[in-house]
Amino acid sequence: MARPHAVLAGGTDFYPARVGRAIEEDVLDIGAIPVLRGISSVSSGWRLGATTTWSDLLEADLPPLFDGLKQAAREVGGRQIQNAGTLAGNLCNASPAADGVPCLLALDAEIEIASSAATRRLPLDQFIIGVRHTALAPDELVVAIHIPKPAHEVRSAFLKLGARRYLVISIAMAAATLEVADGRITAARIAVGACSAVARRLPALEAALAGTRVDGHLGDRVDRAHLAPLTPIDDARGSAGYRSEAALVLLRRLLAGFAR
Amino acid sequence: MKVAFVLNGAAATWTGPPVTRLAAALRDDLGLTGTKVGCDAGDCGACTVLLDGRQVCACLVAVGQVEGRAVETVEGLTGGDGTLARLQKSFLAHGAAQCGICTPGMLMAAEELLRQTARPGRGEVEDALGGVLCRCTGYTKIVDAVLAATEPAPMVTPVVAPGAGAAVGARLPRVDGHAKVTGGDVFGADGIPADALWIRVVRSPHARARFTLGDLGPLRRRLAAVLTAADVPFNGFGIYPEIKDQPVLADGIVRYRGEAVLALVGERATVLSIRDDEVPIAWTVEPPVTGIDAATAAEAPLVQADRPKNLLLDGGVRHGDAAAAFAGCAAVADGVFETAFVEHAYIEPEAGWAQRVGDRIEIHVSTQTPYMDRDEIANVMQLRPESVRIVPTACGGGFGGKLDLSVQPLVGIAAWLLKRPVACVYTRPESMAATTKRHPARISAKFGCDADGKLVACDVSASFDTGAYASWGPTVANRVPVHAMGPYAVPHVRTWGEAFFTNGPPAGAFRGFGVPQAAIAHEAMMDELADKLGIDRLEFRHRNALRAGDMTATGQVLAHSAGLAQCLDALRPHWRRAHEAAVAFNDKAGVRRRGVGIGCMWYGIGNTSMSNPSRIRVGLSPAGTLTLYNGAVDIGQGSNTILTQIAADALGLPAAQFALVQGDTDLTADAGKTSASRQTFVSGRAAEGAGKDLRQQILRLANAGSDAVLSLDGGKVMVRDGAEVRTIDLATTGALVGEGTFDPPTTPLDANGQGIPYATYAFAAQMAEVEVDIELGTVKVQRIVAAHDVGKAINPTLVEGQIEGGIAQGLGLALMEEFLPGRTENLHDYLIPTIGDVPLIECILIEDREPLGPSGAKGVGEPGLVPTAPAILGAVHHATGVRARRVPLLPHRLYEAIVSLKGTGA
């Protein structure tokens, strides 16, 4: 492909960015490429093809590891958006408020990228590098999202805060994946979205949770200092201070929810 | 590229660029305009279709992606023989379609659900329809319609058409409803001729700037025309005859972001491909005047050079001596309340087209006011009014926003000059940036009462940001002082309203003309006084409610039909139950707190102290076609149906026998604007008169007494008078036309605001139950009970629809809607309530007859939304102790207020 082109998957970010003007750029529509579609189980974990939609995910038979991602899928836009929008598109669009990102960070997702010449893999936190900015080169495509199989039994969850019930951009959201053995957390992966340019993992909180029991006190272990990686901003949807508080509340509720 | 697919069960092909939106391919090339476009961005769901059985937004699907797949649109729901599907029938019977612009999307979303789930619950219906916005209905009747369509056995009760004399009071389905549930209704963007040229308006990216135009020659060579201010014969329009302050195209200076500067006219693809930065405009940006404080500052730059102090207008009402009376009050409350710009967010953006017919111009447009459009276009184009014909299309929601000109002058001038049809359809961001808004208000209120809780004095000053141009600013500034004391008897009143120009978007008419803003203030004061005296909030209002025989602050004695006390009586049992439930819930300490609130309102029907006549005709042709010639535009609120019901009973023939001609200025008489809740009351009285007039003519021809019973069969009218039946052969008599007019009796207000501003008033009380998450500041409204005195419910289903839709808008006003120029110019960032945000609503209709109205009816178009925000905000206060001083009460604002309340230890 010589000329720069725009990639089109589900179109749910592509078209809204082109309201009221002619679409004149070259477009590569990946919607109908069969190998990009679908969820498969592989020895190392799961492979979500790039054009897997939110609805495909919701309908797939998947272990509890995916519960959080499915909760996010249910909260993306409305049904129409879930039926068309893809997980990979959500990542490539790289919005700070993309609901898929904290979940996939908490799942340690890796992004498989291909160009006509080569393929490579990047961990998600190296793939999205800024507001609407990814590590993709102009001739590269995302082909799949890989989720590694965890070592232990896993639970995962997601919580989103928005100012209305459907079709709403998150003011803040939080995702957690807990690996559990004998009632204790062996590894925790926690991420918060819409409170920084790119959703962030919270290593200090993850460390604080390691080794603790999954009980009703889990939520109490969240400390304000754990939110240090976040850099929330003021915008029409909420103030920076409010976003921090909301992130704290969401995290506490998210973790408390695991005891239930 | 050639795309082959299955469309509504039949093979179809389409040829063109594969990246074309499916919505555009369906509408523009395949002729299926039932799929609507409200945003082209996935935000409204009006374009929802099924792709392989799954609902998707047709505006987000590349037509290349439907190759080999199955697409279903609303046109496919109707059976091959034209019979409606069960779901469509249910929508019709339940009044689930008002303006109908969202209906195709709603139907397709529901269709997907019903194929997957035979008997869904309410929650599943909400999940399935959550991606389709409706601005009219408040969703209540839509959910009811979907649920009813799934009930086993005679699910949809067949509607029995009411017979002669029984139409008024019946739940008649909309007379124009069939086209709304089949996708057949023709809205502003649906009937554009294939050979029409298109306009794209180039708009100001700056709130305040001067500009010069460079060489337009290169652009002109690519286009049919580039219109500038120089092409506009009279470059000023505005609602008031003496204030034509808004240019059709800006002339060297822009006063708000989104103001029209140039119109590019040409082939559609060409105008869309020209980017703004290809248009040679040299800007000199100036600091904008933003907000009331900036407009009233000592050295404030003027927004309009000939408007000193940026003042549009001020005035008030004085009755008794408020200042002195406060001294004797047992309790006094005061506060300052602020509201934001609010966007109408009708799902249909402005759209229309024009063609020159000889030396007349004909404009097909989505409008609320055909006759005002006609006169305004005549003035702008410097033609005689008779040379202008306005043909209203179906209107996909108006709420006041389609009372001002939008596309009309541009398509009119272009079609006139080029002698070709010319169309213009606003994009959603354009609609939001360019058109009017609800006035932001700052209201200072002070109320005092005696020890028994009887109101003694009130002093209210309301300042409004009227934006860059006057629009309906004077109407707002006049109406508010009359209503600002609330629906209460207050002996000593001083109220004041003033509107200031700023470099904000022009603030115009929006359901309630400033009264919803004022109600937030007066109802907060009622709560506070009641609390101070330890009187129940409902009982406090009951004690003070205006009743028949009371005098208002303008010195008007309300002779009849003041049903606020009855509304409150009807709410009382619900109020008690809700309080008990809230107390029980709050006893369990937790992060969620419940509260109950109440709001009351009154609303003068029709224009304030100004003539606003309606003329309606009913014709009976020689062939026996009975036609309502109705100049009142139905923007979804139901006037086509209501006026038919009224005329039918006045005439004495069944409503089902009426045909309808609506709005066309060549075919109907002037029935005024669809605004100020006036069509049922004013045009309704005219329709009643027209029906009676025709009846008289028939009775006279038959020499029959007034009790005679009429029936119409082909070209013959049978008149049964006692035992005798006489037949009138219309072929012999020729066409008969009955005519009725009505202009509500009012008097001007004097310098102290004394007089009779309105002939009648609507009253209402609403109660809200909310649950607040005190850690996150989010509010879930759980239930609203609305009691409205409507005089007489001509059609209870439509009345409820107005109330429910108003409540949804009131909820938006209270909790989420805030238009910020440049920031919330789409339905992604500007939030209106979705199906999941509107609570259960129970409507109670109080019928305190208004003798002037048709069958005793008043109006209900605007009242639905006025008490909602006060009720919700009162409930939030009850739950948390936080009194909202600024709306919308966004989660972060409520959260911050809860925190600071804790900080003060209150």
Ligand SMILES: Cc1cc2nc3c(=O)[nH]c(=O)nc-3n(C[C@H](O)[C@H](O)[C@H](O)COP(=O)(O)OP(=O)(O)OC[C@H]3O[C@@H](n4cnc5c(N)ncnc54)[C@H](O)[C@@H]3O)c2cc1C
């Ligand atoms: C009404 C509405 C509501 C929404 N609500 C939410 C929400 O609640 N939460 C949320 O997170 N998002 C939301 N979105 C955003 C959007 O739906 C999601 O981000 C979606 O997952 C994007 O996927 P897509 O396939 O539609 O992307 P597309 O629009 O097709 O593409 C998005 C971007 O990614 C690029 N791209 C896509 N796939 C690839 C690939 N494989 N390789 C390289 N580049 C690629 C495209 O070039 C484009 O720039 C909403 C959108 C709309 C219109």
Ligand code: FES
């Ligand atoms: S037009 Fe497609 S969602 Fe609004």
Ligand code: FES
């Ligand atoms: S009926 Fe739903 S938008 Fe008008």
